[in-house]
Amino acid sequence: MKSQPLRVAILGAGYIGTDLLIKIQRSLHLQCVLVVGRNQVSAGLRRALKMGYSITDGGIAALVDQSHTFDLVFDATDAHSHQEHWNQLKPLGKVMINLTPSRSGHMIAPSINGDEILNHANISLISCGGQASVPIVNALSGLFPSIPYIEVVTTAASPSVGRGTRLNLDEYIEITEIAISTFSKASQVKAIVNLSPAKPPPIFRVAISMMTDEADPTTVKAAVRKAAAQVVTFVPGYHITACEVFKSGQVFVAVEVQGRGDYLPSYAGNLDIINAAAIMVAERYATRAAASCQ
Numbered sequence: 001m002k003s004q005p006l007r008v009a010i011l012g013a014g015y016i017g018t019d020l021l022i023k024i025q026r027s028l029h030l031q032c033v034l035v036v037g038r039n040q041v042s043a044g045l046r047r048a049l050k051m052g053y054s055i056t057d058g059g060i061a062a063l064v065d066q067s068h069t070f071d072l073v074f075d076a077t078d079a080h081s082h083q084e085h086w087n088q089l090k091p092l093g094k095v096m097i098n099l100t101p102s103r104s105g106h107m108i109a110p111s112i113n114g115d116e117i118l119n120h121a122n123i124s125l126i127s128c129g130g131q132a133s134v135p136i137v138n139a140l141s142g143l144f145p146s147i148p149y150i151e152v153v154t155t156a157a158s159p160s161v162g163r164g165t166r167l168n169l170d171e172y173i174e175i176t177e178i179a180i181s182t183f184s185k186a187s188q189v190k191a192i193v194n195l196s197p198a199k200p201p202p203i204f205r206v207a208i209s210m211m212t213d214e215a216d217p218t219t220v221k222a223a224v225r226k227a228a229a230q231v232v233t234f235v236p237g238y239h240i241t242a243c244e245v246f247k248s249g250q251v252f253v254a255v256e257v258q259g260r261g262d263y264l265p266s267y268a269g270n271l272d273i274i275n276a277a278a279i280m281v282a283e284r285y286a287t288r289a290a291a292s293c294q
């Protein structure tokens with residue numbers, strides 16, 4: 001018997017929300033029943049309507065009013081709004097996938113702790129830089145007894161970053177540093193973000209520099225390759241462009257993510273890496289819901 005897809009809603013119809021909607025259309029396990037914004041004339045809401053989706057500009061109040069229509073919400077607004085959104089949805093028993101860098105929610109990087117998804121109703125997807133770097137730093141942390149310092153520099157093309165992202169850059173830095181530190185156990189962590197106005201827009205990339213004890217290049221490269229291969233299973237455009245091990249013990253890894261070009265051109269891998277993670281997490285709930293109906 002064919003199972004029903006999980007009914008989902010998207011809160012925030014900006015760059016992330018719109019790219020996510022296009023990706024959800026391809027999912028066999030998810031059905032978007034509502035796209036929620038706060039401004040009827042926003043490009044994202046108009047586009048969703050044109051694509052045939054139900055929309056509302058009533059924000060969280062409208063979402064609560066229509067809570068019987070969905071099971072899971074993706075929050076693609078901004079970090080300052082997220083906590084209030086979760087406060088309103090939690091008593092209704094909804095699952096929330098938080099794509100903002102608010103500190104609320106259990107941090108998930110699907111290739112590392114994806115098994116923990118079903119134990120939590122509020123999932124934090126950290127940040128685009130976090131999703132790109134955490135699998136690598138986590139893999140390398142297994143090779144060294146201690147890591148004194150990790151620095152992660154994320155470069156995203158300015159035209160791929162909406163106002164919501166720009167409003168919460170401090171929170172982006174904070175949650176990215178927390179995630180790198182949690183998943184690597186490094187003593188000191190620094191996250192830096194560059195919204196590049198260069199033309200043509202640069203592809204989304206992350207440069208990871210790590211101080212370690214003396215490192216064996218072959219072991220390091222094998223660990224990085226293995227971690228990347230796990231991410232590629234759900235983010236096809238994820239690839240390692242450099243992996244260098246210096247005699248001083250410094251390790252440098254560069255990652256690029258080529259997007260599928262769903263909403264923005266393929267340089268916008270920042271949209272793809274977090275939205276692919278969001279869909280993977282939501283599909284786990286969908287599979288569980290389907291199994292419990294059998």
Ligand SMILES: NC(=O)c1ccc[n+]([C@@H]2O[C@H](COP(=O)([O-])OP(=O)(O)OC[C@H]3O[C@@H](n4cnc5c(N)ncnc54)[C@H](OP(=O)(O)O)[C@@H]3O)[C@@H](O)[C@H]2O)c1
Pocket residue numbers: 011012013014015016017036037038039042044059060076077078079081099100101127128156160161162163164165166168172270271274
């Ligand atoms: N772009 C990226 O590369 C990226 C990657 C990973 C994560 N993120 C995170 O995703 C979030 C969205 O980023 P974005 O680049 O998509 O920004 P965006 O284009 O400005 O999208 C945010 C959307 O949410 C709407 N919104 C804000 N507060 C709302 C509320 N309380 N109720 C309903 N709608 C609300 C905004 O409406 P208005 O138009 O009325 O302001 C806007 O349409 C940010 O937290 C960002 O840090 C972004």
